Amino acid sequence: MEVPILKQGAFLIATFQAALSDADLNQLRMGLVQQVVKFRSRAVIVDVTAMDVMDSFASRTLREIAHMIRLRGAETVIVGIQPEVAFAMVQLGLTLEGVATALDLEEGLAYLNEKFKTTN
Amino acid sequence: MSKRDVASVPPESKRNEEPSELLRELVAHLRQNRTQLREEWVVRISETRLLTAMTKEEIFAEATSVYDSYVEALETEAFEALQAYARNLSERIIPRGVETHEVVGIVLLLRDVLARSLFAKYQNDFKKLNRILDAYEPAANRIANTVAVGFVQERERVIRQQQEAIRELSTPVLQVRERLLILPIIGVIDPQRARQLTEQLLRGIRTNRAKVVVIDITGVAAMDVTVANHLVQTVEASRLLGATVIVTGLSPEIAQTLVTIGVDLGKMNTVGDLQGGIEQAERLLGYKVATLAEPR
Amino acid sequence: MSVGEIRVAINSDQDIVSARQKGRVVANELGFSSGDATLIATAISELARNIVSYARKGQITIRQVNGLNRRGIAVIADDEGPGIADIRQALRDGFSTSGSLGLGLPGVRRLMDEFEITSQLGKGTTVMVKKWRP
Ligand SMILES: Nc1ncnc2c1ncn2[C@@H]1O[C@H](COP(=O)(O)OP(=O)(O)OP(=O)(O)O)[C@@H](O)[C@H]1O
Numbered sequence: 253m254e255v256p257i258l259k260q261g262a263f264l265i266a267t268f269q270a271a272l273s274d275a276d277l278n279q280l281r282m283g284l285v286q287q288v289v290k291f292r293s294r295a296v297i298v299d300v301t302a303m304d305v306m307d308s309f310a311s312r313t314l315r316e317i318a319h320m321i322r323l324r325g326a327e328t329v330i331v332g333i334q335p336e337v338a339f340a341m342v343q344l345g346l347t348l349e350g351v352a353t354a355l356d357l358e359e360g361l362a363y364l365n366e367k368f369k370t371t372n
Numbered sequence: 373m374s375k376r377d378v379a380s381v382p383p384e385s386k387r388n389e390e391p392s393e394l395l396r397e398l399v400a401h402l403r404q405n406r407t408q409l410r411e412e413w414v415v416r417i418s419e420t421r422l423l424t425a426m427t428k429e430e431i432f433a434e435a436t437s438v439y440d441s442y443v444e445a446l447e448t449e450a451f452e453a454l455q456a457y458a459r460n461l462s463e464r465i466i467p468r469g470v471e472t473h474e475v476v477g478i479v480l481l482l483r484d485v486l487a488r489s490l491f492a493k494y495q496n497d498f499k500k501l502n503r504i505l506d507a508y509e510p511a512a513n514r515i516a517n518t519v520a521v522g523f524v525q526e527r528e529r530v531i532r533q534q535q536e537a538i539r540e541l542s543t544p545v546l547q548v549r550e551r552l553l554i555l556p557i558i559g560v561i562d563p564q565r566a567r568q569l570t571e572q573l574l575r576g577i578r579t580n581r582a583k584v585v586v587i588d589i590t591g592v593a594a595m596d597v598t599v600a601n602h603l604v605q606t607v608e609a610s611r612l613l614g615a616t617v618i619v620t621g622l623s624p625e626i627a628q629t630l631v632t633i634g635v636d637l638g639k640m641n642t643v644g645d646l647q648g649g650i651e652q653a654e655r656l657l658g659y660k661v662a663t664l665a666e667p668r
Numbered sequence: 669m670s671v672g673e674i675r676v677a678i679n680s681d682q683d684i685v686s687a688r689q690k691g692r693v694v695a696n697e698l699g700f701s702s703g704d705a706t707l708i709a710t711a712i713s714e715l716a717r718n719i720v721s722y723a724r725k726g727q728i729t730i731r732q733v734n735g736l737n738r739r740g741i742a743v744i745a746d747d748e749g750p751g752i753a754d755i756r757q758a759l760r761d762g763f764s765t766s767g768s769l770g771l772g773l774p775g776v777r778r779l780m781d782e783f784e785i786t787s788q789l790g791k792g793t794t795v796m797v798k799k800w801r802p
C-alpha cells in the first residue's frame with residue numbers, strides 16, 4: 253500500500269492508511285528518511301488519523317522514524333492518534349516517549365510554525 | 373414441517389374452519405363490540421388498581437390504542453406494529469413510574485375480558501367455543517409476551533441511560549476556557565470508573581481541541597495501585613493526543629503510591645492546588661496571568 | 669445472538685492486519701464498545717505478530733464465550749513454532765529475544781481480562797485471551 257508523502261514548504265507530511273502491513277511500514281520508513289535528505293526538510297508530520305490500531309510494531313517504527321529523522325537534523329510530529337487508540341497504546345505500554353505529538357494536522361502545523369518562526 | 377407434525381394434526385380440523393378463519397370470526401366479534409369490551413376492560417383495570425399513576429382519561433386513551441393494536445395483531449398475526457407500539461407506550465409511561473407487573477397485568481386483563489365475551493357468545497356451541505379458544509389462546513399469549521418483553525427492554529434501556537447520565541455527571545469534564553479542560557475527580561474511584569473517566573477525558577480533549585488538562589484529585593481520599601496506574605496512563609494517553617496534563621491536589625499518601633508503582637514524579641506535571649494548576653495551564657497556553665483583572 | 673467461530677491463518681504480516689480487522693468486527697457484533705473493540709484488535713495484532721516473528725505460521729481463532737451471567741470474546745493464537753523456553757520471563761515487560769520492545773505479551777495481558785499461555789519447546793505455543801462485556 254502506498255503511503256502518500258506530501259511536501260509542504262519545509263515540512264513533509266506522510267499520511268498513514270488504516271491497514272498498513274509491516275512491510276508497508278518498513279518501506280515508508282526508508283522513503284521518509286530519503287525524502288527528508290532530498291528536500292532538506294526541517295520537519296516531518298506523520299498523520300495517523302486513519303489508523304484504528306497502533307500495536308508495538310507500528311509504534312516502534314514511528315519511534316525509529318523519529319530517531320532517524322532527528323539524526324538528519326529534522327523533527328517529527330505524530331498527529332491524529334485517536335482517543336481509543338491512545339488508550340490501547342498506553343495499556344500496552346507504548347507512550348512514544350521523546351516524540352512530539354499533536355491533536356491533528358492543523359495543530360501539528362501550528363506547532364511547527366511556532367517552533368520555526370524565529371529561525372524562518 | 374416434519375411428518376410427525378402432520379400426523380399430529382387432528383383430522384377434524386381439516387373438515388372444520390382453519391384457525392385463521394376462526395381468528396377472522398373472532399376479530400370481527402371484537403371489532404363489533406369494541407366500545408363495550410374496551411369499557412369493561414378499563415373498569416377492570418381500575419378495580420384491580422393497576423396504572424394508579426395515570427388519570428382516568430389517560431388510561432382510557434391508552435386502552436383504546438392497546439385494544440386496537442391488540443385486535444390488529446390478532447388479525448394480521450404480525451407483531452411488529454404491536455412491538456413498536458409497546459415500546460412507544462413504555463417510553464411514555466415508564467417516566468410516570470408504571471411498573472412491569474402493571475403492564476403485564478393490564479394485557480392479561482384484556483385477554484381475560486375478551487375470553488369472557490367469547491364464552492358468552494359461544495356458550496351454546498361448546499365445540500366451536502373450544503376451537504375458537506384454541507385459536508385465540510396462543511395468539512393472546514404471544515401478544516402478552518410481546519408487550520411484556522417490549523416493556524422490559526425499554527425499561528432496561530431507560531435504566532442504562534440513567535446510569536450513564538449519572539456517571540457522566542459524577543465526572544464532569546469542564547472547559548474553563550478555550551483549549552483548557554479541568555477534570556475534578558471526587559470520591560472513590562474504582563477501576564471501572566477510572567476507565568470511564570479516562571475515555572471521557574480523551575474524547576473531551578478531541579472535541580474541545582484541548583491543549584492543557586488539569587486533573588484535580590483533591591477530592592480523592594485514597595488510590596490503590598490499579599487506579600494510580602490508571603492515572604498515569606491517562607496522563608500518557610492525553611499526551612499522545614497532544615495535550616499536557618497537570619495534576620493538582622496530590623496528597624502525600626497518593627504521591628507515595630505513585631512512587632511505589634515506579635512513577636517518576638519529576639516527569640509528572642504536579643502543582644499543589646487547583647488554582648495554581650489553572651495558572652500554570654494559562655501560562656502554558658500563552659495567557660498572561662493576572663490576579664486582579666480578567667486576563668485578555 | 670451468537671457469532672460463529674472465525675479462524676484466520678497467519679502466514680505473513682498481511683494476515684496480521686486481516687486478523688485484527690476480523691477481531692474488531694466480531695467484537696462489534698458481540699456488543700463491545702468501540703473502545704473495547706480497539707483493545708481487542710490491538711491484542712490480536714500483538715499475538716498474530718508474535719506468530720509471524722517467532723513461529724512463521726499459525727492461526728488465530730476468534731469466538732464468542734459465554735460465562736454464567738456474561739458474554740465475551742475469546743481469542744486463541746496457536747502455532748507449532750519453537751515454543752518459549754521461560755514463560756515467566758517472556759511475560760515480563762521489556763523482555764525480548766528479538767531486540768524488540770518486549771511489550772507484546774505483557775501488554776496483551778493488560779489489554780484483556782483473562783490470559784492463558786501454554787508452550788512447549790520444539791512443539792509450539794498457544795495463547796488464549798478473553799475479554800468480558802461490561
Ligand atoms: N508464538 C511464540 N513462539 C515463540 N516464542 C514467542 C512467541 N511469542 C512470544 N515469544 C517469545 O516471547 C518473547 C516476548 O514476547 P513479546 O511479544 O512480549 O515481546 P517481543 O515480541 O519480543 O516484542 P514486542 O512484542 O514488544 O515487539 C519474545 O521475544 C519471544 O522470545
Ligand SMILES: [Mg+2]
Nearest residue numbers: 714718772773
Ligand atoms: Mg511481540
